[in-house]
Amino acid sequence: MTRTIDKVTVLGTGVLGSQIAFQTAFHGVDVVAYDISDEILETAKQRFHGLAARYTQDLPDAGTRAEEALGRVRYSSDLADAVRDADLVIEAVPEALELKRQVYTQLGELAPERTIFASNSSTLLPSDMVDFTGRPDRFLALHFANEIWLHNTAEVMGTPATDPDVYAAVVAFARRIGMEPIELRKEQPGYVLNSLLVPLLNAASALYVDGVADPETIDKTWRIGTGAPAGPFQIFDVVGLNTAYHISSVSESEKQRRFAEIIKERFIDQGKLGVATGEGFYRYGEQA
Template sequence: MTAIANVTVLGTGVLGSQIAYQTAFSGFDVVAYDISDDALEAAKERFAGLARTYVAERVAGADDASVDAALARITLSADLGEAVANADLVIEAVPEQLALKQATYEKLAALAPERTIFATNSSTLLPSDLAPFTGRADRFLALHFANRVWAHNTAEVMGTDATDPAVYATVVDFAGKIGMVPIEIKKEKAGYLLNSLLVPFLSAAGELLVDGIAEPDAIDKTWRIGTGAPMGPFQIYDIVGLTTAYNISKAGGPKQQAFADLIKEHYIDQGKLGVATGEGFYTYPKA
């Protein structure tokens, strides 16, 4: 199995940008792909913000020189063919929409070298829902990161029945090399381990809001005081991003669909997408 040296990350949203930066910080050459120059300009700002965060939060090995070196290892591209031309590993972090991801893999299959491993960071979709569209089911699996990857450094690795065990082992090894704790999952499970625990918790909070039981601040306060957790569910929603929350909720049951409609009308349509835009359920100071 060829060692991984060149990594391409598709999607430069909240988590995609973190994956790309952490990979570059760990010494790998990274191409960060997004669909437009405007998206890449926003990504450039995210990467610069991550560099500052790594120093401010005293991430191991982070100083002015190392965070700048990481930035220098990231190349931005809005051309998919160019972005994957030399990739040993492509990590897909596009929006959580099945049809969009399937279409992305159909394009990738025609553009990426035969050796390239594909990994999806999908939060809720099964890799087997995507594998037939990759053109290389044996070199495809899921690699799921938690938000704030430098601090919450799990990397859940989940294959399908078709995944080559050598590919699986290579991705586990890669996860360790970029500072993650590889979590090997034995069989496919939508939501992996982390989101199998987290999504029902967040869904319960959404239902409390939809049913008019309490406001987000009261729900969050109750959870923080009652459990000692640092954040409540609506604070987590803001960090994850309300667009991701909308996409996941829209695919749920009636209560979750009602929650999706609520956040679209009152937040997303108003440009309030969470921490990334400075306002979601809460307002955040500008960086």
């Protein structure tokens, strides 16, 4: 029989961690939002109130549910306290393997035996982290896209050691909180979404670097030709140009490294990081 998940803890209250926690609470599940200090949690509370406003704006049927969701979130900077009753812990801490090792080593000692661990990592495979967890059968990846209330995919990826019952429980949980579970049959860097998206972004950046067309033309071509709501440079702005820079700067492709140099010189050094700062390849508050 598939186990049920009724109590969830999210580790990390950054942009995506906050979204995961709020989406869970919005769908009626109690959540503990954990971060390493009370100061960070105060910032997180502001972020959660902002999410409540976005949900109300973007989801016609939100009604009072967004405000009610705020009451289902408990905040804690004490890891033992945060995970003591958790059926599922979703880890959304920065993408550093040594930090993940420290987190999972502590978790393995503090969380109940029954607790499932799931990583939202987008760059590390579950197999990279499984040895840290102390419970390889109860560990997998659960990956969300940004603005998860709109782009509601939840990619589920286990390791060969993941218990099928645990995998099924996480799929059922994802569906319960309004996500569309994307079930991967084997480990894949980039999962499904980024395996499709990254080649598009790389092709677009190469066209830009080579001077073939400007970002507006490239985006317009993609939108008209495919019916997609956004082009690749609009996607870069949503993802954030800092992220695009860091990924491109360590690429084996000389063209991608040149793209990193260009966006640093023309955008990042000017404080233009994308949607988050109001300007990137496009200016926001105006028609992109």
